[in-house]
Amino acid sequence: MTVRQRLLATAVLAVATAVGCASPGMPPGGPEDRNPPVVVKVTPDSGALNVRRRSVTVRFNEVISERPRGGAELGAVVVLSPSDGPARVSWHRDEITVRPRKDFRPNTAYSLTLMPGLSDLSGNFTTKARTYVFSTGNAVPRGVVRGAVFDWTTLKPAPGAIIDARVGNDTTFRWIARTDTTGRYTLPLLPPGTYTLRAILDANANDRLEPRELWDSVTVAVNDSLAADLYAFTHDTLGARVVGADVKDSLTLRLSFDRPLALAPVFTVLQVSLKAADSSNVEVISVMRAAAYDSLSHARESAARDSAQRADTSAAGRAARVRADSLKMIATRDSIERARLEARRAARDTLPKLVLPVARRDAITADYVAVLRAPLAPGTYRIAVRDVISASGTKRSSERTFTRAKPAERKPGDEPATKPPAPATTPPAGSAVKPPPQ
16 A cells, blocks of 8 residues: 555544544433432441541542532531541542541540531532441440520521530530531430530631630530530620610610620519609619510500400491401411411422421510609609629629600691591481491
8 A cells, every 4th residue: 555545544534533423422421410429438337346547538429529518628517526626627539538636535436427518519419417426445325415506595596506515624525516407406425424515606617616606505414315405695704784775655664785684583673773863763663575575565455456446336346346357257267278278288398397496495685674653754864773684694783874855846737647537426317327247
């Protein structure tokens, strides 16, 4: 074969190869990945005893991302408990290696929890936590503490809160867990003993308690299984100071403190003194939390409106009662229909609904209402509160001056904002009175 013939054969082969590559078929990479990464192997195995390794390796079915959903690094979704500090997590494409700050302690059971948010390169992320257990000894303790964490000022569950348990004066070695999306937690593998249990609402996600962050602690004795809820709030070294006195009406005074007060002992009228500019005393007959006062006032107003409607025997009053009863019947019927609709939707829904925990305490608050014996006349006043105890247990006394302004005087010719209702008139004799609608 000549040189020219060999060059021609090579060109024909190249064209044939290009045409073959351009033939239709499955696109590169196959179908789109929509599934989160799955753990295929953990070393040591979950449940293993007498482990002598210095790290834990977790292998996945695909390459995972170095940046999990909602976190800057893999350590944000990996919890090793107990530990002497945040674990060191190394990324190796489809594997991660978890190593404690110090070596694993002998005769100690450990748990490795992969929190939701672990992601693959396509952005698919896990939605459930997975926990794996092993021991450097020949047994696994059965002590466990379960409960929920709440923001004590709102009574809302706190997802993502840090839970740790410590023994005695050891401030480094601790058992750790995080609350789930409902604010619940489970802290397992606790040997029998007395622990200081603490919850931290980790606002900046640095695994440490910072100033102004909400937290709570309690001492628990663990033998087997124990339930403990925690109520986090800001712990201050200063006591509560009155910072506002707002006159809502002539008989009530809204008091605002710069931090929530303790629920016990209760803030009472004996701790309040109110004096006018001439040093005369203004009697305060009760003090209560603002939320409780508002609820009580709403109930009283509703009862008063209902009583007034029942007492009105005129045609207009009877018609108003009929309309009110009709509206109640419509609201009840609509409520029943909505409940039935929700039940049908829930029956079709394959995903179980999350049931949030319910707090067993009242919320702490910085807002209170003082009720006065007599109407408060316009003028300047000084209110003093003594020995008020904040939620963190610090006692403090403080004072504040405020002014009740005179009501605006109505000028001649000014019309009221709303016209009063027209007085009821008696129909002429012999005229027919239209009965109220049935």
